[in-house]
Amino acid sequence: MNYNWNWSVFFDPAPDGTGTYLYTLIRGVYWTLGVSACAWIIALALGVLVGVFNTSGIRWVERLCTGYVELFRNVPLLVQIFLWYFVMPEVVPTALGDMIKSADPTWSTFWTAVIALGLFTSARVAEQIRAGIGSLAAGQNMAGTALGLTRTQVYRYVLLPMTGRIILPPLTSEILNLIKNTSVAFTIGLLEITGATRAMQEFTFQVFESFAAGTVLYLIINTLVVIAMRYVEKWARIPGFIGTDR
């Protein structure tokens, strides 16, 4: 088999004139982490909101929340990204649409990816929050109420702190999923890790070196997140709970 290995290709200058291919890949890491971090903020904020209201006991509010979750769960992420990127600027008022279309393409793809991934992930976080609150003993809610706390205070001081600590492990996998899912943003032209690897492969024809580099980068990020979250989980562990004893 005649494949020409050339591992020094990483130090060749990239055609965009900003540095070597290695630098292209490193910038890819920045984009991946940047999108992930911003999307995670949206996902957590909306996820907690939807998850909490989904346990409110008010029929129509719960329906609305379930609808939200089902909507984002049953459409492929790639289609969602296309909807935000191609469809959204066309259906909003013309002035706003034109503003979006004339924005700097790098940043418009970035924010599109952040919004799409943030909302997609928020539906999954909402499900974790709902399940987490549901898993708490009913007595916690009652005890809070008996102490004279209002509904908001019960959530703020009793239910949510417990839930947050219980659902940390599944949230870790959601973070990992989110980081992996940022790769879908490459389809709208964001040069995150997968996009950078793909660009490098197309310019250099060194297919396997490029993808190997991308693979290693994802493995490193994945490992670092797992290690970091293990510390957080240890720190937030609730004494006396079986599920948290790992």
Added chain:
Amino acid sequence: MHGFDFEVIIRTLPYLFGIGMVFTIKLTVLSTIGALLLGTLLAMMRLSSNRLISGIAGTYVNFLRALPLILIIFWFYFLVPYIYGWIMGASGPISIGGFTSALITFTIFEAAYFCEIMRAGIQSIPRGQIGAGYALGLNYWQMMWHIVLPQAFRNMTPVILTQMIVLFQDTSLVYVLSLTDFLGAASNIAQRDGRLVEMFVFAAVVYFIISYTASRTVKYLQRRMAIVR
């Protein structure tokens, strides 16, 4: 936005469903079967008392689960022709076609996820049953095939079907290889006729209806099975 053009959707329905959706369904069903078989084998390996065998399966699963599917799709799209050429003794890579490449990719990738499902399934069977199987004089494979796996499979059916819905949605990622799955077909029309809004909204609606109906059916099935058990 000058009104939603339903005409373009109706006109291209035969292409969207006859070519695109057939591709998507075929890929989903075939790779589910392949991934379930490979995943079950991996689950058995992972539960092996042999450290080497369980280590290999564990590494396989953890490695693939740490990587995004799109990257794996690219890997195999370029790697498989080389491996195939090497097996056939050819001097260069042999092209294998988009569908085969996608099928191999999804089988190998999803096997990691099905492995975890089947592992949970196997672990849900009481240990005594394994002992009972051996006591009856069955060997490992007979015991697995006749006693453990049928029950594991049955217990895990809702989860397997849910994973199949995920897989169905994930097949849309073959878009990156410019294959004509349902989304690829919709995107082709969208670009040819300049009907991005109509085609992508329609694609989203179709994916939603199929996935939502399927997940409701799985929930119903789950309730039914819970009563029987």
